[in-house]
Amino acid sequence: MTPLAAKLLHGLCMVAWWVIRRPFERKTQRNVISHDAMDIREKLLLAVSFAGLGVIPFIYIATGFPRSLNQDFSPLRAVFGLALFVAALALFYATHKALGRNWSVTLKVREEHALVTQGVYRFVRHPMYTAFWMWAIAQALTLQNWLAGFAGIIGFGTLYLFRVGREEALMRATFGADWDAYAARTPRVVPLTRPGRG
Structure with a gap:
């Protein structure tokens, strides 16, 4: 494993992330929204996350900038990182599959929105965040x-820090006691941890 190979394979995983998500975006475009929490705060948070996971690594992969901040390259670390990214992609796909038409990029509640507790949602309340x-x-x-x-x-x-609490409040307002029961038995992001903030 070389630094160039690590960069190119990481970039390929980034493309795979988009390829996985695109069909689900199309499926949910026709859904009727009953509540949409997209506001300036949500837009800023999405922009910050996109910069960190998309823009900055893309610039580095494409140009090498900033080379002055390069670390000593460890092939073993790179291989482990790529294996972790592939696992994240698998979880990302499983999360979208479990959500189906209930999925959205932003905090939205759709008409006939269902509380999903099956599939990967049996293990954590927010497997999409786990994947990220x-x-x-x-x-x-x-x-x-x-x-x-x-x-x-x-x-x-x-x-994550500024959104997860808001998302859980939206779920509680939408699903009430069903959400509370689910949250009481299911960790938030890390499987096999104590439910609640997990």
Whole structure:
């Protein structure tokens, strides 16, 4: 494994992420929205996350900038990072499949929205966030540059920190006691941890 191979394979995984998501975006476009929490805060959080997981690593992969922040390259770290990214892609696909038409990029509730508790949702309440955390960690391992590598953790971490509580409040308002019962037995992001904030 060379630094160039690690960059190219990481970029390929980024493309695969979009390829997985695109068909689900098309399926949900016709759904009628009953509540949409897209506001300036949500747009800013999405932009910060996209910069950290998309824009900054793309610039690094394409140009090598900023080379001055490169770390000593470890092939083993890169291989582990790529394996983690592939696992994230598998979880990402399983999450979309379980959600079906209930999925959306932003905080939206659709007419006839269902509380999904099957598939990967048996193990965590937010497997999509789990997959994004895996991607962010994989990026830090594969793109061994202090800026490009850690931009994903900072970018997605910012979105997660300021969004997950708001999303859970929306789920509680929509599903009431069913959500509370589900949240009481299911960890938030990390499987096999204590339910609640997990």
